Amino acid sequence: xxxxxxxxxxxxxxxxxxxxxxxxxxxHLRDLRDADDPTGFSRDLWKQFGEMGFTGILIxxxxxxxxxxxxxxxxxxxxxxxxxxxxxxxxxxxxAVEALKGSxxxxxxxxxxxxGETVAALAIDERAKHGTGIAMKAERSGNGFKLSGAKxxxxxxxxxxxxxxxxxxxxxxxxxxxxxxFAIDKGAAGLSxxxxxxxxxxxxxxxxxxxxxxDADAVIGEVDxxxxxxxxxxxxxxxxxxxxxxxxxxxxxxxxVGYLKExxxxxxxxxxxxxxxxxxxxxxxxxxxxxxxxLKAQQLLDAGDAQADEAVSVAKAMAAMATTLSVxxxxxMHGGIxxxxxxxxxxxxxxxxxxxxxxxxxxxxxxxxxxxxxx
Amino acid sequence: MTDLDQFRADTRAWLEANxxxxxxxxxxxxxxxxxxxxxxxxxxxxxxxxxxxxxxERGWTVPDWPKEYGGGGLSPAETKVLRExxxxxxxxxxxxxxxxxxxxxxxxxxxxxxQKLEHLPKIARGEIxxxxxxxxxxxxxxxxxxxxxxxxxxxxxxxxxxxxxxxxADKADWIFCLVRTDKTxxxxxxxxxxxxxxxxxxxxxxxxxxxxxxxxxxxFMDNVKVPKKNRIHDENKGWDxxxxxxxxxxxxxxxMGLGGQGENPLVIGAIATVxxxxxxxxxxxxxxxxxxxxxxxxxxxxxxxxxxxxxLKAGRAHPAQPSMMKYYGTELNKDRHELIMAAxxxxxxxxxxxxxxxxxxxxxxxxxxxxxIEGGTSEIQLNIIAKRILELPS
Numbered sequence: 077x078x079x080x081x082x083x084x085x086x087x088x089x090x091x092x093x094x095x096x097x098x099x100x101x102x103x104h105l106r107d108l109r110d111a112d113d114p115t116g117f118s119r120d121l122w123k124q125f126g127e128m129g130f131t132g133i134l135i136x137x138x139x140x141x142x143x144x145x146x147x148x149x150x151x152x153x154x155x156x157x158x159x160x161x162x163x164x165x166x167x168x169x170x171x172a173v174e175a176l177k178g179s180x181x182x183x184x185x186x187x188x189x190x191x192g193e194t195v196a197a198l199a200i201d202e203r204a205k206h207g208t209g210i211a212m213k214a215e216r217s218g219n220g221f222k223l224s225g226a227k228x229x230x231x232x233x234x235x236x237x238x239x240x241x242x243x244x245x246x247x248x249x250x251x252x253x254x255x256x257x258f259a260i261d262k263g264a265a266g267l268s269x270x271x272x273x274x275x276x277x278x279x280x281x282x283x284x285x286x287x288x289x290x291d292a293d294a295v296i297g298e299v300d301x302x303x304x305x306x307x308x309x310x311x312x313x314x315x316x317x318x319x320x321x322x323x324x325x326x327x328x329x330x331x332x333v334g335y336l337k338e339x340x341x342x343x344x345x346x347x348x349x350x351x352x353x354x355x356x357x358x359x360x361x362x363x364x365x366x367x368x369x370x371l372k373a374q375q376l377l378d379a380g381d382a383q384a385d386e387a388v389s390v391a392k393a394m395a396a397m398a399t400t401l402s403v404x405x406x407x408x409m410h411g412g413i414x415x416x417x418x419x420x421x422x423x424x425x426x427x428x429x430x431x432x433x434x435x436x437x438x439x440x441x442x443x444x445x446x447x448x449x450x451x
Numbered sequence: 452m453t454d455l456d457q458f459r460a461d462t463r464a465w466l467e468a469n470x471x472x473x474x475x476x477x478x479x480x481x482x483x484x485x486x487x488x489x490x491x492x493x494x495x496x497x498x499x500x501x502x503x504x505x506x507x508e509r510g511w512t513v514p515d516w517p518k519e520y521g522g523g524g525l526s527p528a529e530t531k532v533l534r535e536x537x538x539x540x541x542x543x544x545x546x547x548x549x550x551x552x553x554x555x556x557x558x559x560x561x562x563x564x565x566q567k568l569e570h571l572p573k574i575a576r577g578e579i580x581x582x583x584x585x586x587x588x589x590x591x592x593x594x595x596x597x598x599x600x601x602x603x604x605x606x607x608x609x610x611x612x613x614x615x616x617x618x619x620a621d622k623a624d625w626i627f628c629l630v631r632t633d634k635t636x637x638x639x640x641x642x643x644x645x646x647x648x649x650x651x652x653x654x655x656x657x658x659x660x661x662x663x664x665x666x667x668x669x670x671f672m673d674n675v676k677v678p679k680k681n682r683i684h685d686e687n688k689g690w691d692x693x694x695x696x697x698x699x700x701x702x703x704x705x706x707m708g709l710g711g712q713g714e715n716p717l718v719i720g721a722i723a724t725v726x727x728x729x730x731x732x733x734x735x736x737x738x739x740x741x742x743x744x745x746x747x748x749x750x751x752x753x754x755x756x757x758x759x760x761x762x763l764k765a766g767r768a769h770p771a772q773p774s775m776m777k778y779y780g781t782e783l784n785k786d787r788h789e790l791i792m793a794a795x796x797x798x799x800x801x802x803x804x805x806x807x808x809x810x811x812x813x814x815x816x817x818x819x820x821x822x823x824i825e826g827g828t829s830e831i832q833l834n835i836i837a838k839r840i841l842e843l844p845s
Contacts, residue, residue, distance in 0.1 A: 079758035080767060333841050347844045353837035360836055361775045368758040369751035386750070393744075394751035442743035449746070451718050451733045 077379070079371055081147070088148055092130070092155045099124055100161035102420045108162060109277040115235050116271075116279035117162035119195075126192020131169045134177075134312070139186050145378035146170075146312065150319030150370065157323020160420075160427050162278060164195040164232050166320060171313035172196035175240055175305045179296045181259045185238055197236035198309065199227035199283050206436045210255050212285065214243035220291040221245070223258065223266075226284050229434075233281030234271035237262045240309070241285070246300050257302035257309075258294045265289065276426035311388050314435045315377055318370045318388075318395035321431050325363055325399030328406040328424040332356065335410055352409055359405050366391075366398035386448060393441035396432040403428045458529055462536045469505040471498035475541045477714070480811055484547050487577025489624045506545040507576040513551055515764075516559070520567050521575030527764035549618070550574030550581040552703040554627050557643075557696040561684040570645070582648070583700075584614040584628030584670060585693070592831050594629075595638045595690060599672060601630035608632070608644065608682075610652075610675040616825065620655040620668035623648055627696075633687050643689035645681045652676070662817040663802070663810070698770070700826045701777035702759075707822055708752050708780025710787060717742060717787060720812075721794035738793060745790055752783055771839035778832035781822035788816040 081089060100121055108118070125131050133149045135141025142148075149170050156163055168189055175198075176182045188194030202211055202225070212225030223243055233239065239260045247254030260267065266288040269281040297305045333356055336347030346352055373391035376384035403425040407414035414421045432438065452460075478484060485491075485499050493500040506512050509523055515530045516522020525533065555574055558567055573579040590597040599612025610630055620626070625647055633640030646653070652675040657665035684692050710717075721742060725735040733739035759776055762768040791812055792799045799816075801807035823829040837843045 078761035078765060079754065080762055080765070333843070336843055345844050350834070353841075353843050354830065354833040356841055356843065357775075357778075357833040357836035360841060361779050364775060365748070365751045365755045365779060368755035371758065372754035387754075390747055390750040390754070393747040397744075397747070438744070438747070439740075442740070442747050445746060445750075446739060446743040447732070449715070449718060450731070451722055451727065451739060451742070 077375055079368065079375065081151070081371075085147055085151060088144075089151045089155075091128075092152045093158075095124075095128055096152075096155040096159050096161055100156075100159055100163070102160050102423060105160045105162055105277060105423060106420075114271070114279075116232065116273075116277075117164060121161070122164060122195065123192040125163065125165060125169075126190060130165065131192050132186075132190040134170060134173045135186050135190060139182065140190050141186070146315055146374040147371070147378060149312075149316060150374050153316050153319040154323035154326070157320035157325075157427070157431075158327040160276075160324070160327075160423050164236075166313065166316045167198055167231050167236075168194065168196040170316040171198055171309045172238065172240055174312035175257060175296055175309035176259065177308070179305065180293065181296060185259070188237065194237045195232055195235060196238040196240060197230050197233040197281070198313070199230045199233065199239055199241040200306070200310075200435075201229045202227060204228070206433070206440055209249040210242050210244050211249045212241070212243045214245050214256055214258065216245075217289060220289060220294065221256075221258070223260075223285040223288040223290065226282065228280075228282045230269075230281045230283050231278065231434075233283050234269040234279060239264075239267070239283070240296070241283075242302060242306050245302075252303045254300050255302040255306060256299050257296040257305045258290055259296055260288065260290055260294060274430055276423070276430045278427075278430060307385075310435055311377060311385065314388050314392045314441075315370070315373050317431050317434050318366075318373065318391040321395040321399040321428065322363070322367055322370055324424055324428050324431065325366070325395070325402035328399075328402045328421060328428075329356075329359055329363055331421055331424075332359075332406040332409050339411075346409075355405055355409065359402055362398040362401055366394045369394040386445060389436075389441040389444050392436060393438040393445075396428075396438040396441075399428045400432060400438075455528055455532060459532050459536065462533055463539075466536055466540060466542060469502075470537075470540060470542045471501055473498035474502040474543045474545075476543075477541070477716075478543060480808060483543075485543075485545060485577070486547050486580055486619070486622070488580025488622065489578075490580070490622060491577065502543070503545045503577055510575060512546045512548075512577065513555065513575045516555065516571065516575065520559070521572030527761075530764075531761075546577045548574060548577065548580065549583055550579065553583060553696050553700050554581050556699045557627075557692050558683065560695060561643075561692050565680075566683065579624045580619070580622060582617050582620045582623035582626050582670075584617055584620075584626045586616045587613060588615050592828055594693070594827075595641065597629055597631060597641065599628070599630050600634075601632050601642060601644065601677065603632070604676075606679055608677045608679065610644070610646075610672045610677050612672050614670040614672075616658075616667045617655070617670040618667055618825075620648070620670045621657055621665075626653075626670070627683075629689055629693055632689075636687075638690040640687055641689040641693065642686050643683045643692040644677050645683065646675065646677045650675050650677070660817070661820070662814040664814060664818070666818070697827065698773040701773040701832070702763075704822065704826050705756065705773070705776035705780030707819075708749070708783035709756060710749050715746075717745075717791050717794060720791060720799075724794055724796050724798060738790075742790055742794070745786055748783060749787070752779060755779070769840055771835050774827070774832040774835040775840070777826060778823075778829050778836070781819075782829060784822050785819045788819045792816050 130152050132141030133144045137143040214221040214223045241258050245256040266286040268284045271279050271281050273279055339346050370391045373387040376387045406421050413419050511523045514523035514525040514533050518524035587597050601608035601610045627645050629641055632642040652673040654671045655668040658667045659665050728734045795812055799812040802810035
């Protein structure tokens with residue numbers, strides 16, 4: 077398979093580009109922030125995503141979805157990134173869908189996701205830095221389990237209809253076996269959410285599970301074998317976050333290159349200065365390499381290739397590094413105006429930081445690759 | 452089974468039968484590289500020669516060239532399959548050649564039918580080794596400022612001047628050379644000619660580099676007679692050919708950023724020098740972190756190379772994208788060799804010892820410093836990206 081978008085994927089990109097730029101441009105984020113919106117995104121917009129069919133990209137046609145893959149999901153995510161559109165798309169239509177796929181819960185949750193009504197949150201992290209540890213306990217209780225512990229950095233966790241949580245049913249914190257993944261309904265007794273606004277104006281929750289009782293049928297897949305759906309979730313989520321990062325980094329770069337072509341100093345366009353041309357050209361190169369790494373990971377995931385896991389970490393690390401460069405260079409090349417709240421470029425910097433951290437930053441993934449390579 | 456699956460199966464079987472085991476070993480030094488040409492000693496390395504002959508006969512030294520010019524006539528998809536299958540058995544490139552990577556593509560685009568039939572099959576079979584006469588003492592980054600003159604003498608030119616940084620000129624059989632046929636304009640006064648290095652008046656002098664080796668030469672032309680039929684494309688249109696060829700040269704150089712196939716010498720070297728700790732991590736955490744971050748970039752660049760080649764074959768690549776590839780690949784290669792030196796410690800400083808393979812590591816490290824200079828400096832590539840891809844104003 078050639079490493080570029082095919083005709084259908086290109087058409088989808090054009091559709092997504094027009095739709096997202098029209099329905100949720102950067103001003104949409106700014107409006108939500110200025111209104112101190114307590115949800116953090118627009119439920120109407122989420123419905124529109126459903127009407128467009130985007131919500132069902134990764135869901136099979138037999139279950140009412142489009143039966144497409146990670147390349148297509150990434151095409152939509154890149155436009156979300158480019159417009160900084162607040163959306164539960166990544167957590168819900170990508171990561172949660174991949175976790176639920178093939179499980180008994182799929183039938184229950186997929187229709188609401190496809191309709192753009194259900195919002196999912198992912199309760200994975202327990203520490204400020206993403207890691208491999210899952211310590212939160214799920215103990216057998218009656219016909220099901222009782223969950224106790226805390227999770228953090230749970231995007232949309234305060235408003236989600238569905239919370240997917242990774243807890244430990246056996247073993248110790250860093251064991252791969254003994255993890256169980258649960259699908260929990262909003263409003264479960266003992267589940268509380270502290271909503272925290274983040275630097276990029278999005279809202280993530282700290283969730284507390286105070287003896288939350290769930291039935292056995294809340295288990296996704298098998299008890300103690302949650303690493304399997306969890307890894308699917310993480311692979312999809314990381315790949316999706318990488319695609320969104322490309323949109324953020326690419327959007328900032330395009331704004332900046334545009335600015336270099338219109339801003340005058342010393343009586344001439346600043347884009348004529350070689351010092352700035354070289355910075356911009358270097359940035360372009362890093363973004364191109366990141367773009368290739370992300371597409372490679374998407375294609376390998378779609379093909380079910382054994383190399384996909386490595387490619388996902390390469391994509392997440394490279395997209396984070398390139399986009400971090402992009403937003404830094406963008407503010408620098410904009411000069412003083414880049415530091416103002418009124419100008420959009422600062423929003424790109426904030427979003428890049430959050431996405432870089434999500435499900436492992438560049439250091440985490442470089443370390444992960446090194447371990448896999450035996451050093 | 453699709454046609455492509457069948458092709459893959461056939462290719463795998465053929466490679467299995469025809470690629471000698473010695474040609475599946477990693478390349479340790481320049482001595483292991485086959486360049487072909489008149490001075491090539493076929494008897495010196497029989498497995499290498501068998502591999503060259505087998506691949507040359509199939510046209511698989513240049514799999515995507517047309518069959519009538521000595522190529523394999525393969526489609527882009529088949530070419531990719533062949534490369535994948537070669538990679539999967541760690542097969543060496545059977546023939547390294549500026550004829551393949553630089554002159555060939557330019558001849559295919561700009562050469563006359565007669566010129567193609569004369570030169571391309573000999574390139575494909577490794578019979579003639581080519582060198583490139585581009586840079587001059589006063590025309591480096593400003594290549595179009597070249598002064599080597601070609602005076603019109605009826606059916607031939609009389610060429611006078613000097614080239615510099617001519618890679619392996621002392622080992623090459625023929626040269627493709629930029630000459631000035633009009634002194635009144637700059638780019639518009641350049642022509643692209645070919646001549647035999649044994650033509651009277653041609654002489655070369657190797658340049659000793661910081662690596663202690665002499666991969667480059669000065670090349671002198673003193674009243675060299677070059678038939679006009681050896682001119683590629685029209686008179687004074689040589690700059691078009693030169694630029695086209697430079698694109699291919701940059702692609703080739705960018706391949707350095709990919710690193711080798713199979714085992715990773717950087718990681719193996721680091722483990723050998725600093726060892727692993729109880730958790731199986733490299734015992735020097737800062738070196739480990741530097742290598743790990745570098746490996747992310749290397750693996751990402753591999754994807755970029757694959758993407759670039761796919762786009763190129765489909766006619767979808769930006770014409771200036773080779774500049775990005777050249778820039779990134781060469782800077783990455785320099786970083787790699789800095790890390791190899793850091794990982795090797797004092798072992799990597801030995802210059803002459805047998806255990807160091809005559810200083811292979813430090814000499815290779817020093818050699819890489821030219822990567823971001825030859826074929827257009829990194830700064831020239833950034834200029835091209837800025838102007839042609841980002842369309843920044845001049």
